[in-house]
Amino acid sequence: MAATATGPFGFAPAIAVLPLVAFVVTLLFGKHLPKKGAFPGIIATAGSLLISLVMFAAVGGGNAHHTTLYEWTAGAATSATNTEGVAFTFGILIDPLSALMLVIVSLVALLVHVFSLGYMNAEGETGLPRYYAELGLFTFSMLAFVFADNLLMAFMFFELVGLCSYLLIGFWFRTESAPSAAKKAFLVTRFGDYFFLVGVVAIAATFGTVGFAGEGSFVTAAETAIDDGATLFGFDAQTWVTITGLLVLGGVLGKSAQFPFHTWLPDAMEGPTTVSALIHAATMVAAGVYLVARMFGYYALSPTALTIIAFVGGFTALFAATMAVVKDDVKQVLAYSTISQYGYMMLGLGVGGYVAGVFHLMNHAFFKALLFLGAGAVIILMHHEQDMWKMGGLKNKAPVVYYTFLAGALALAGIVPFSGFWSKDEVLFDALAVGLDEPVILAAYAMGLLAVFFTGFYTFRMVFLTFHGEPRSETAEEPHPVGWPVKIPLLALGTLAAVAGFVNLAPVASLFDLEISFLEFWLDGEYGSVEGLTYHAYHDTVAEMAFEESYIGSETTTMLLSAGLSLGLALAGAFTAHTLYNVPEPSRHTQKLGGAYNVLRSNYYQDEYQVWLAEGLTLPLARAADRFDQTVIDGIVNGTSTVSLFSSSWVKRIQTGIVTNYAALLVAGFIGLLLILGALGGWFA
Amino acid sequence: MTVDVQYYVLLSMAVFCIGLFGVLTRRNALLFLMSVELMLNAANINLIAFAFYHGNLTGQLFALFIMALAAAEVAVGLGIILVLYRNFRDVDVTVPTTMRW
Numbered sequence A: 001m002a003a004t005a006t007g008p009f010g011f012a013p014a015i016a017v018l019p020l021v022a023f024v025v026t027l028l029f030g031k032h033l034p035k036k037g038a039f040p041g042i043i044a045t046a047g048s049l050l051i052s053l054v055m056f057a058a059v060g061g062g063n064a065h066h067t068t069l070y071e072w073t074a075g076a077a078t079s080a081t082n083t084e085g086v087a088f089t090f091g092i093l094i095d096p097l098s099a100l101m102l103v104i105v106s107l108v109a110l111l112v113h114v115f116s117l118g119y120m121n122a123e124g125e126t127g128l129p130r131y132y133a134e135l136g137l138f139t140f141s142m143l144a145f146v147f148a149d150n151l152l153m154a155f156m157f158f159e160l161v162g163l164c165s166y167l168l169i170g171f172w173f174r175t176e177s178a179p180s181a182a183k184k185a186f187l188v189t190r191f192g193d194y195f196f197l198v199g200v201v202a203i204a205a206t207f208g209t210v211g212f213a214g215e216g217s218f219v220t221a222a223e224t225a226i227d228d229g230a231t232l233f234g235f236d237a238q239t240w241v242t243i244t245g246l247l248v249l250g251g252v253l254g255k256s257a258q259f260p261f262h263t264w265l266p267d268a269m270e271g272p273t274t275v276s277a278l279i280h281a282a283t284m285v286a287a288g289v290y291l292v293a294r295m296f297g298y299y300a301l302s303p304t305a306l307t308i309i310a311f312v313g314g315f316t317a318l319f320a321a322t323m324a325v326v327k328d329d330v331k332q333v334l335a336y337s338t339i340s341q342y343g344y345m346m347l348g349l350g351v352g353g354y355v356a357g358v359f360h361l362m363n364h365a366f367f368k369a370l371l372f373l374g375a376g377a378v379i380i381l382m383h384h385e386q387d388m389w390k391m392g393g394l395k396n397k398a399p400v401v402y403y404t405f406l407a408g409a410l411a412l413a414g415i416v417p418f419s420g421f422w423s424k425d426e427v428l429f430d431a432l433a434v435g436l437d438e439p440v441i442l443a444a445y446a447m448g449l450l451a452v453f454f455t456g457f458y459t460f461r462m463v464f465l466t467f468h469g470e471p472r473s474e475t476a477e478e479p480h481p482v483g484w485p486v487k488i489p490l491l492a493l494g495t496l497a498a499v500a501g502f503v504n505l506a507p508v509a510s511l512f513d514l515e516i517s518f519l520e521f522w523l524d525g526e527y528g529s530v531e532g533l534t535y536h537a538y539h540d541t542v543a544e545m546a547f548e549e550s551y552i553g554s555e556t557t558t559m560l561l562s563a564g565l566s567l568g569l570a571l572a573g574a575f576t577a578h579t580l581y582n583v584p585e586p587s588r589h590t591q592k593l594g595g596a597y598n599v600l601r602s603n604y605y606q607d608e609y610q611v612w613l614a615e616g617l618t619l620p621l622a623r624a625a626d627r628f629d630q631t632v633i634d635g636i637v638n639g640t641s642t643v644s645l646f647s648s649s650w651v652k653r654i655q656t657g658i659v660t661n662y663a664a665l666l667v668a669g670f671i672g673l674l675l676i677l678g679a680l681g682g683w684f685a
Numbered sequence B: 001m002t003v004d005v006q007y008y009v010l011l012s013m014a015v016f017c018i019g020l021f022g023v024l025t026r027r028n029a030l031l032f033l034m035s036v037e038l039m040l041n042a043a044n045i046n047l048i049a050f051a052f053y054h055g056n057l058t059g060q061l062f063a064l065f066i067m068a069l070a071a072a073e074v075a076v077g078l079g080i081i082l083v084l085y086r087n088f089r090d091v092d093v094t095v096p097t098t099m100r101w
Helices: A007-032 A034-060 A098-118 A129-148 A151-169 A179-205 A218-227 A237-255 A264-268 A273-281 A284-294 A305-323 A330-350 A354-381 A399-413 A420-435 A439-467 A484-504 A506-512 A518-523 A535-545 A553-579 A594-600 A605-652 A659-681 B005-025 B029-056 B058-088 B096-101
Strands: A065-074 A087-094
Touching: A007 A034, A007 A065, A007 A087, A007 A098, A007 A129, A034 A087, A034 A098, A034 A129, A034 A518, A034 B096, A065 A273, A087 A098, A087 A151, A087 B096, A098 A129, A098 A284, A098 A305, A098 A354, A098 A484, A098 A518, A129 A151, A129 A273, A129 A284, A151 A179, A151 A237, A151 A264, A151 A273, A151 A284, A179 A218, A179 A237, A179 A264, A179 A553, A179 B096, A218 A237, A237 A273, A237 A284, A237 A305, A264 A273, A264 A330, A273 A284, A273 A354, A284 A354, A305 A420, A305 A439, A305 A605, A330 A420, A330 A439, A354 A484, A354 A535, A399 A420, A399 A484, A399 A553, A420 A439, A420 A484, A420 A506, A420 A553, A420 B058, A439 A553, A484 A518, A506 A553, A594 A605, A659 B005, B005 B029, B029 B058, B058 B096
Parallel strands: none
Antiparallel strands: A065 A087
């Protein structure tokens, strides 16, 4: 158990409460505030960042924090393995993982707020107070989700995050496409969350606890159940852990836009670009992967669940990367790259590479926020034109935007030494090490590796089309200038995208035998930690329950081989893009793909088949059910009433209305009764 | 001298049957009331006779109850007959059958 709520940890709730206050203030008084209510949000997120950094430092100082703030209700003991009643609480858990994530989220949220000053305010948008209020609520929900200490609280804020993204994607609700995209995002993620809710209920009912950490956590309970060989709900304990884990995974796949629930994310580009940056880098989409990392100890118990996570991740990485290749809209390319990158994180976590997955989550937060804000800057430059074929030649006209965007692109493509290289390489290395023994993981690794090439290609296709060559439209020749609120966030994130990888130089550490894998030490609880939630504990569980690692030659050889392979592919992709598109007058090469182009362009007909599922399958089924309801069910109900109506129309004739008849019936009945009773009593015998 | 109890029973039966006959054959609502009165009093005769026969007062007590009930019943009955007459200009019980369903 961790330290009590003393010292800096007493301020922990304020991390989430500050943006909530900003939400309320902006909602109520936003119209009368300067800049339409931008400042409460900036101040609040700056405060959150400050407190998060204090938390980070405190965890670095060897502490951790786990406390219960409020208890909703405590039930009677009904569960299979826990003798105490299940308690539903609000609590705070600050361990290395959540401290790191709090810093990332509040930093990105702050930068997005600042960027909004340049992106939204400069355009004289209407509804800005609403925009800033929703940003505040979004930040609040995500921060509260990050430090949640139990699954139910996590679920609540998970839902709130979904709601906020719905509101923000549909910010321009007067257009036709934005509300529809918002609804799509809401419905698709909600479909996944339905399984999540069932999973929460199943876990609470099985283990009698929903806590993430400590002795009373469901992870510990599940581990004990497996060790004891218990039978839960008619299943072997491990099978049951797999089932519940996969149910929760449904929510993760929905939020993190993994196949087959990824279709909402490209449409979500209808929202303001700043919102896309926030959704993709630090909040909505990150929430899914963060949840897997948060309850990693639980997934580590089930090799099946891990394999599914890894395979879905690897598949999504390749799947989304191929679609990004043919997009013309700069935001669409980034959208598919997000899906692809989250696929890598899932792959990393699925093979037991907890550090690799979290590392990529962190790096991705920085470089994807950077790329989206960069795309936002480009959109300002281009007077709200998003088609890359109308850009070109922006390199010299907006050098700050260009160089920061380039840093983000290098990180995304995974070119050494930018941050994305280190984390992506680690993900792939972990996948390879496990994959040498597990064919399914090897397939996932192969897909992830292949996706590296496509990532390099589409990233640099985007860069070359946007910034290089000759301007291809009038607006590209005379771009709109960008101000400091735009440049400052770009510079901050550009620096981070370039250097963030240095916190965990695993290949270098292995090669020269140095102690510089700081993120690994951090997550391993070398500083502060909560018992059981460390990389070491997870790694032992994975090794015991699921996967063996093996190497080609030695560990170092394998690591270098993997790194060389992925770097080579990324460079090959980038070089292909350079040959095809880094010319003064690039032409569309996509037509050469022939039939494949149409398939990619239509996103593998994913939307079509989902629409078909709804219209071709669900609708007829619903019609049939409706007919059954109308005819059979209603028929029975109506039939019953018809029969009684009909029979009563005959029976009522006995009521003549003449008192004499009633009296006669009374007397006749009485005499009849008398005779019957007499006969039975033996009068006439 | 005392009269045997079976004569009282016969008397009461006769009175009851006259009342019943009235209820079953008459159409005038006032005669209905009178016939019901007859049947109630037949019951009273029985009660008093058996109270005397057994030598306790329970039967007499109940006879008093029945008299009170009969008074109440006549009050309500006459009220109904008045309303009937006001609505249908008649006290024939076969006329208001339109009110049956």
